[in-house]
Structure formats: C-alpha cells, structure tokens
Amino acid sequence: MDLKSGYPFWAIKNGLMHAFAPLQQDLRCEVVVVGGGVTAALIADELVQHGHEVAVIEQRDIGWGSTAASTALLQYEIDTPLRELAKRHGLEAAVLAYRACEQAIEALRVLAAQVDDVDFRTARSLYYASRRRHLGPLLEEFDLRSRHGFAVDWLDAAGVAEEFGFSAPGAILSTPAASMDPYRMSYRLLIRLLARGARVHDHCRIDAVETSTRRVQLRTADGLRIECKQLVVATGYAAQQWLRQRVARNRSSYAFVTDPMPTDALAQLRDTLLWETARPYLYLRTTADQRLLAGGEDDAIDLPLRRDAQVDRKAQRLAAKVGKLFPQLAMTPTFAWAGTFAETEDGLPFFGPHPQWGPRVHFAMAYGGNGITYSMLGAGLIRAAIERRQHRLAELFSFQRLA
Template structure:
C-alpha cells in the first residue's frame, strides 16, 4: 500500500535511521511479527524483553510506512467519548479503555526515557467545543471523567480566551498527554531488539500464512520460510488483506509543520496540544524544537494519486483554520503531507486472534487517533494471549465485539 503523500516531517528530519538485512534463508523463532512500524516495534520489544525469540519482517524499510506520517499525539482521550462507549459497552468497560490509555502514556514515558532521544515530551490536552451546541456533550464527558478520577479541568469561554487567546464555548483541559517522534522510537526499539538477540528483516514481504496445530509457517514470494510458534500481524492498514471480514474503513488525514516558532509567540501551545469537537477535527501540537504541527481535515479518499493532489490545498485550509484561532501566530509552513489511517466504528482497536486463522495468529490493529497508545496496550495484551493468560481488555479489544 502507498500510505503517505508529500513530505512527512519525521522522514525528512531523521532520514533513513536504520537499515536491516533482507531475509535470505529460512529461519525459526518463537514469535514472528509482520510489520516494522511503531506498532510492530512496541510488540516485538515487549515480547523480546520477556524471553521470546522474536523475528520482525517489514516489506519496506522499517517505520517508513504510516509511522513516518503519524502526527503522534499520545492521549488517553479516545475519539469516541467515554459517555458514548459507556452507552455501547457499559460504564465499566468504557472506564477500562480510558484508564488503559492513561496507563499507556506513563508506560510510553518510561520506555522513551530508556531509549533516549525520541523527542518525547509530556503535554496537557485542550479539547474544545467547536460549536455552541457541542458544549453540553463536552460537559457531560467532563463530568464522567471527573467522576472516575481523571485529572481534568472545565474551562468556560472566558477562561479559554484569557489563557489560550481564542474563542470557544467551553473546553476540557486534561493534565495527562504527551508527544513523541514515532519514527525515531520505532527505529530505536528495533535496533535494541537486534542488540538483545532478536532479528529484524526489512524489504521482506510475506505472501502466505499457514497455521497448524502447534506452529505457523510464513512464506515469502521467493519461497523462503519462517517457522514460528505464533505470528503477530502488525502490518498497519495492510493487515486487512489477511481478513475476509472488513473491520475498519481507510481514510486520509492531512498535516503540515511550521518552521520553529519562538516560545513567547506559542504561549501555552508550547506545552498543550489542542483539538476540537467537530468531526473531522482540527488538532495541533508542538515538537521539541518549537515547531507547530497541525493536522486534520480528514476525508474518505483512499486512492493515493487523488490524495497526493490534495496535500497542498489541504495544508492551506488547515493553516487558515489555525490563523483564524490565533491571528497573531507567525505560521510559516515548512513541510506538508498526508497519510492513510483507518477508523473503526467505535473508535477502539482490534488485538487478538480471529476465527479465520485460529489462536496462533494474532492481529494488532491499532486503528484510530490513539494508535500509539493502543499499540502500547496491545503489546501487553498480545503477550498475555501468547502466554495463555487472561487480559482484562481481551474481549473489549477483540473481534468478538463485532461478531
């Protein structure tokens, strides 16, 4: 799949960080992970650190697909409100999902500190009502979060104007959020995996997956084989090709990043990501060197050539929206891009086995706006599955909920 258009900032900034060999002979391992992006890297790291012999295969250079185009907002806030998840699955499960995402941010912080130099920074998150009619729903969402102990503050219009300098009917200010360079993190995780005895093969495609009672055999187009006890399919939006059942819809999202902006001009934007209640939503965050990264204006386009043609126009539209909120902000876009992402109907990911393949084939579909946080959760969930242990989110994040 052609997953990105334009000039994704992480790819431009970092260049090709890591190059691994192509698979040239048959290999055996405990777990094979198909996909060398941030999701596959987090899962492989979890398994490798807990005694499993892991092999990762990536059809491109590692982290060069959708991870390079990700805008990497780390939030416990799911695209679907906790209120709406509670109506669909019950308040207990809604809280479970939100709390897991909150815990994932702390876990990612620990992991980022271990790796070092992945542009990880803690942030606050301002979720504002785009329209007056959205305010009541946001207030209801705020009340449910506070009821369950999440650290958040309700801001009225006057508070938003005074502290952030723009007009909105109301907003939730969340204390727990973060940002990261996903390309650097994935590359460094996979490099560490190899240093600790694992194997990573890039520019290696898998053509067939053949599960048996006690093993799985993967075959490349050249006829090479990977023999493993379990396989995790973490191939991002290409994972759907291994399923007859359609579980998500591919869309395109657009982004641009500015030249560095002085902190005095950014104000609270330097430490606060901002996003809105409208769908699709406008969002913005900063990088460690003071650039403003702006994204949104998603559409249903899933044809790369059509997406390519829209990048410049979408970037100009996003820039106008930001300028309307912050007319004094010096916006000088440096790079713009687009990327494929997938949405599930309920905003939740899919982790675990699917009836089409059996228990030795695990899927890691970290779809939605919380992809990296979901991947951190999924790493532990899939390890539990492989080890034969229960996990509290196995049913909520499993395929049974759409069966």
C-alpha cells in the same frame, strides 16, 4: 499498500537511521512480528523483554508506512467520547478503556526514558468546543470523567481566552498527555532489540501464510521459508488485507509542520495538545524544535493518487483554520503530507486472534486517533495471548465485539 503522500516530517528529519540486514536464508523462531512501524516495534520489544525469541519482518524500510505520517499526539482520550462509549459497551467497560489508555501514556513515558532520544514530552490536552451547541455534550463529558476520577478541569470561554489566547465556548483541560517522534522511537527500539538478540529484516515481503495446530509457515517473495509458533500481524492499516471480514473504514488525514518559530510565539501551545469537538477535528501540537504541527481535514479518500492531489490544498485549509485561532502566528506549511488511518465503528482497536486464521495468528490493529497509545496497550495484550494468560482488555479489544 501506499499509506502516505507528500513529505512526512519525521522521515525527512531523521532520514534512514539504520540499515537492517536482509533475510538471506530460511528462518525458524518462536514469534514472528510482521510489520516495521511503531506498533510492531512496541510489541516486539514487549515480547523480547519477557524472554521470547522474536523476528521482525517488514516489506519496506522501517517506519516508512503510517508511522512516518503519524502526528503522535498521545492522549488517553478516545475519539469516541466516554459517554458515547458507555452507551455502546457499558460504563464499566468504557471507563476501563479510558483508564487503560491513561496508564499507557505513563508506560510510554517510562519506555521512552529507557530508549532515550525520541523527543518524548509530557503535555496537557485541551479538548475545546468548536461551536456553542457543542457545549452541553462537552459539559456532560467533563462531568462523567470527573466523577470517575480523571484529572480534568473545566475552562469557560474566558478561561480559554486567558490561558490559551483563542476564542472557544468552553474546554476540558486534562492530563496526562504527551507527544514524541514515532519514527525515531521505532528505529531506536528495533536497534535495541538487535543488540538483545532479536532478528530484524526489512525489504522482505510475505507472499503466503499457512497455519496448522502446531505452527505457522510463511513464504517470502524471494522463496525463503519462515517458521514460527506464533505470528503477529502488525502491518497497521494494511492489515485489513489479511481479513475477508471488513473491520474498519480506511480514511485519509492531512497534516503540515512549520519552520521553527520563536519560543514566545508558541507559549500557549508549548506543553498542550489541542483538539476540537467538530468532526473531522483540527488538532495541534508543537515539536521539540519549536515547530507547530497541525492536522485534520480528514476525508473518505482511500486512493493514493487522489489523496496525493489533495495534500497542498488541505494544508492551506488547515493553515487557515489555525490562523483563525491564532492570527498572530505566521502559518506557512513547510512540509505537508497525508496518511491513511482507519476508523472502527466504536473507536476501539482490535488485538488478538481472528477466527479466519486460528489461535496462532494475532492481529494488532491499533486503529483510531489513539494509535500509539493503543499499540502500547496491545503489546501487553498480545504477550498475554501468546503466554495463554488472561488480560482485562482481551474481550473488549477482541474481534468478538463484531459478532
């Protein structure tokens, strides 16, 4: 599945960071993680850290799917506002989901410090009203989060203009938030796992999977057999191909990054992620080397050739939107790209077994705008399922909510 178009910045910036050995003979281990992006790397790391024998199998180069196209805004805020999520699943479950994402950002900070050199930076998140008619619902969202103990401040139009230098009717300023280089995180985690005895093999395509009550058998395109007790499918937005049931809608999102800018030019954005109430929404962040990264212009295109043809036009439209907010910035896209992402009905991910495959096959579908934050949560969820332990998020993030 072709998951991206154009020139994703992370892959260009970092290049091929490590060459992993090909799989050359049959393999037997406890857990196989299929996928080589940031979700697979986080899950494999969690399992290895807790004593599980793990092999990671990826059909492309590591990080070359959606991870290379990710803009890596790490927020506890879900694309579905807290008030709307509460209507769907109840207030207790909605607060649980938001609180868990908040805790996941801290867990990512700790892990990034251990791994080192992944451009992890803490930040604030500014969620601003795109139009005056969005102000009422945004104030309701602020009030609900505030009443449940989330660290939020309200900025009126004057406050937004004074602190961030652009015009908006109002905004929620919240912590915690962060950003990082997801491609680099994937490589550095998997290189570390190799040193700890895990197996990592890229350019290895799985052609067939058979399950039984005691094991899972996989067959590669080269005719090799892999046998495991537990299988984790962490293939990102390609995971839908494993299921007959449609669980999400694939869409395309577009992004660009500028050349490095003078430090003072990005003063308002240096430690703040910006996103808006309009849908699809514009979002902004800076990189560690003082570039501005912008994304949005989402559409329903799921055909690679059509998506490819849109990249330059969408980048120019994004640049024009940023230019309206910050006319003093020279908006010239240096690298532009698009990536597939998936939206679930309620904005929540899916982690765990699906009835089609039985209890030994676990899916890690970190779908939505919180992909990396969800992946950090999913690592603990998948480990709990493999160890046959209860997890507070298991039911909310399971396929059961589709019933």
